Amino acid sequence: MISPSPRLFRFGAAWGAALLLLAAGRLAARNAVVIQADFGGAVMPGVCYSVSRELDIFTVQPLIPLYDIDAAARNLIYTAPVWPAGTVFVSVVDPGVGTKRKSVVLKTRNGQYFVSPDNGTLSLVAEQLGIEAVREIDEKVNRRPGTEWSHTFHGRDVYSYTAARLAAGVITFEQVGPLLEPKVVKLEYPPATVEHGVATGMIYTSKGLLGNTASLIDRQTFLKLGLKEGDEVAVTIRHAGQVAFEKTIPYVRTFGEVPIGQLLLFINSSGYVALAINQGNFAETYNIDSGKDWLLSVRKQ
Amino acid sequence: MISPSPRLFRFGAAWGAALLLLAAGRLAARNAVVIQADFGGAVMPGVCYSVSRELDIFTVQPLIPLYDIDAAARNLIYTAPVWPAGTVFVSVVDPGVGTKRKSVVLKTRNGQYFVSPDNGTLSLVAEQLGIEAVREIDEKVNRRPGTEWSHTFHGRDVYSYTAARLAAGVITFEQVGPLLEPKVVKLEYPPATVEHGVATGMIYTSKGLLGNTASLIDRQTFLKLGLKEGDEVAVTIRHAGQVAFEKTIPYVRTFGEVPIGQLLLFINSSGYVALAINQGNFAETYNIDSGKDWLLSVRKQ
Amino acid sequence: MISPSPRLFRFGAAWGAALLLLAAGRLAARNAVVIQADFGGAVMPGVCYSVSRELDIFTVQPLIPLYDIDAAARNLIYTAPVWPAGTVFVSVVDPGVGTKRKSVVLKTRNGQYFVSPDNGTLSLVAEQLGIEAVREIDEKVNRRPGTEWSHTFHGRDVYSYTAARLAAGVITFEQVGPLLEPKVVKLEYPPATVEHGVATGMIYTSKGLLGNTASLIDRQTFLKLGLKEGDEVAVTIRHAGQVAFEKTIPYVRTFGEVPIGQLLLFINSSGYVALAINQGNFAETYNIDSGKDWLLSVRKQ
Secondary structure (H helix, E strand, O other): OOOOOOHHHHHHHHHHHHHHHHHHHHHHHOEEEEEEOOOHHHHHHHHHHOOOOEEEEEEEOOOOOOOHHHHHHHHHHHHHHHOOOEEEEEOOOOOOOOOOOOEEEEEOOOOOOEEEEOOOOOOOHHHHHHEEEEEOOOOOOOOOOOOOOOOOHHHHHHHHHHHHHHOOOOOOOHOOOEEEEEEEEEEOOOEEEEEEEEEEEEEOOOOOOOOOOOEEEEEHHHHHHHHHOOOOEEEEEOOOOEEEEEEEEEOOOOOOHHHOOOEEEEEEEEEEEEEEEOOOOOHHOOOOOEEEEEEEEEEEE | OOOOOHHHHHHHHHHHHHHHHHHHHOOOOOOOOOOOOOOOHHHHHHHHHHHOOOEEEEEEOOOOOOOHHHHHHHHHHHHHHHHHOOOOOOOEOOOOOOOOOEEEEEEEEEOOEEEEEOOOHHHHHHHHOOOEEEEEEOOOOOOOOOOOOOOOHHHHHHHHHHHHHHHOOOOOOOHHEEEOOOOOOOOOOOEEEEEOOOEEEEEOOOOOOOOOEEEEEEHHHHHHOOOOOOOOOEEEEEEEEEEEEEEEEEOOOOHHHOOOOOOEEEEEOEEEEEEEEEEOOOHHHHHHOOOOEEEEEEEEE | OOOOOHHHHHHHHHHHHHHHHHHHHOOOOOEEEEEEEEEOHHHHHOOOOOOHHEEEEEEEOOEEEEOOOOHHHHHHHHHHOOOOOEEEEEEEEEOOOOOOOOOOEEEEOOOOOOEEEEEOHHHHHHHHHHHHEEEEEOOOOOOOOOOOOOOHHHHHHHHHHHHHHHOOOOOHHHOOOOEEEOOOOOOOOOOOOOEEEEEEEEEEOOOOOOOOOEEEEEEHHHHHHOOOOOOEEEHHHHHHHHEEEEEEEEEOOOHHOOOOOEEEEEEEEOEEEEEEOOOOOHHHOOOOOEEEEEEEEEEEO
């Protein structure tokens, strides 16, 4: 057998190197960065794109309401589960910019990353996806060069820069900064309960675009009441202990199962008990808000 | 002549296979998914991205007004013509979620796909781009695994999932589901007419961002009046038969041809007769709305 | 030494050609197009995508306020510096569509391109990034085929089409059209001054999302006052010569250094002197607007 021609081998090797570079350029870097914030513009996407053109950059629109950490936390847990492992989320809802709140990256058990001030925003993803590790961003190495004078736009100078470098493989998770205790600042929500055939949970969103009122009574807790689709449910909403709404409502699968303008109780797309008016606005019609002093109770009629 | 060295051949074949995989990964999957909906967030893009990282994912912003099927239909026909064949549009404006309206994919004659509830949204693209075929989405195979319990977010669980799989070549159009009759639910608009030198058509949009009032009198119909740019046109708007606006207005090519604050009649960028105030808001100034009971008539002065 | 086998060579050459094509397809075309406009939708991204699927297409959200050329100019200079050389920005805020304002492409010294009507939008990027050259778009060659009848949507028919072709390397900068004088229409802002220990500058934004009031007193000018962080600063705002606000305010690095609800003076993320209320809305609270008749003066207390 003859040995391969050196010239041909060199030829093949050159192509091979080119191909490897090409493949490496693509494979090393193809993660998504998903940006949510209470302000818009194309600055944070630009920072990410400048780190690597191979990133897939997405922004959440419409914006998170200004300074609304609860909404930021809810939107993260609503959004993250449909994205693949390796996705890096950046959340910049940061009313305390410049205070002692830490800047962290949370890695969850499903292999996703969350870059955010540790101000409660990470509460729900930590709880529901599980904490793999939390690291504090070391701003000495993870800050856009030339921005040392800037103290009010961490979203640009630190968070999106760090997120992009992590997503693109420029830094490893270890290079984000020192390991912290595996916990984050929590938004404390009272757990849903079932007692004497009554399920009770905090009202968690109301005055959104659709005006549906959603509670923290999860599907599993609700199913303990032994209700089946089509059953009537006795519903009470209390605000600071006072009854704010009381009616009997059909438990159905979806909006179209009641006439337009009628009330329904259903399991929403996050898996929680919710109230709505078919093609109407429940929260506005009955002036129902959300928060710790708003409780929903449901029992089998 | 010597035969090629087996070792070299294997070497070349290995690179070749790598290259083919790389090329296939790129070529099979590079279609756009364009998402329009009456709600926002990063859930539908995430579903698409999880299907394939090779997709190019776009979302329409600002949102379609809530439950506004007419606006969804108009925006589709306004948007689709500039996108290439193979683009998959997802429209989720679905006030009847959970009712018997079908979930379909329309393939138009220009090789584009439209994934939507068949509730009128597809009316204008079907009419103007032509129906190649309509298939009903078979939710037994085209539904995100693990979402069988969810009945209120077809946009996430069925529409964007199906759109992404179709765009990425994971399924063929045939695998969407069974073929239906080649028709969709239509929004019936009265056709524009020309009689006795008067062109008449329904007013179709008014209170948008710019406040321009656009009719369904298309350019070809309008040109039958024999008007040329610069001519004065007698314009009448009737609401439920009553005259709501009556003036003589210059027919010009574009805004800047009249002074700021002055009225103009022009052919808009969709090719229809429209009225505006240069840098003003026609619809608000004259309180002109849109719909079947709003008619625009124009005749040569 | 034997010469390479012709068959192997052809084999290698075929792969080589395929690889080169693949690489060329990727390398020629990977620039970002960043679209800002005072209207939304997916038409301009679609035009860009139809030019080349290799482009990385971004849109600025929320929209630029309608007809607000100042806001368009400010957003460009706020956004551009974080994007890489080669990025093509399209700005379509064009109240004078159809008038004699020129359609141009500005190339700045940092290797970025700006496609816009020359109506003031390019003023700040020209001044701060430096003009390399300005070319007028030759609409005979740089207009989407089949849109000759359309005179009101230059954003679709000319600007985004030209931007995409430039970003994708379909045309060179020279092919945009004829070279103009190296200048653009300027928005004239009075320069910041320091006299007798008082720095004065125009108020440039106020009633934005956050309600921070920012001036054109840049960091270098401000530092001439010899203030250090923590110092108290005497602040006066005049509207048309009348005092509209007068207080002594601490100069701090960032919001969190004063209690919630308290006033602060800081260097904002663009590098200019700004006033805010921590987690409040300065501009609304004190009814402060922006423009040439609004002046901020600061002096060491």
